[in-house]
Amino acid sequence: MATKTKKLTKIDDSTMGIYKLLSYQESKLKAVYYALQEVYGKSSEAKSGTNWKKAEWQQFKSKFQETFGTVEQPKYTVEQMIKFSIDRFNKGLEELLEVNRKTWQRREKYLANQPEVI
Secondary structure: OOOOOOOOOOOOOHHHHHHOOOOHHHHHHHHHHHHHHHHHHHHHHHHHOOOOOHHHHHHHHHHHHHHHEOOOOEOOOHHHHHHHHHHHHOOOHHHHHHHHHHHHHHHHHHHHOOOOOO
16 A cells, blocks of 8 residues: 655745744855855965965955855855865864854954943
8 A cells, every 4th residue: 555645845934024034054154154264364374374464364355255255145155165165174064163153252352352432
């Protein structure tokens, strides 16, 4: 006796309005993008043998955007960026998320130590 399989339909949460959340892939895009930028930049800086100043970092970020697009309009999908990261730096999604987490911690620590502007 053959059993019938029930076809599952995709859940449409468009009626959630202001409560609607990004998909997992969309929510990871920013973290992956910025982590890849950090890893690529730090690797390039190390290759140059110098500590980059603000101007060098701005030049690198400009070239990164030219190559990868902006975080708002990326040229590649999350999967493509992760594959590139694995191939180039041996860092997958979890490692990139960890890089992003540590970058945010450094930024928060830096901002906490800045004098308050009145």
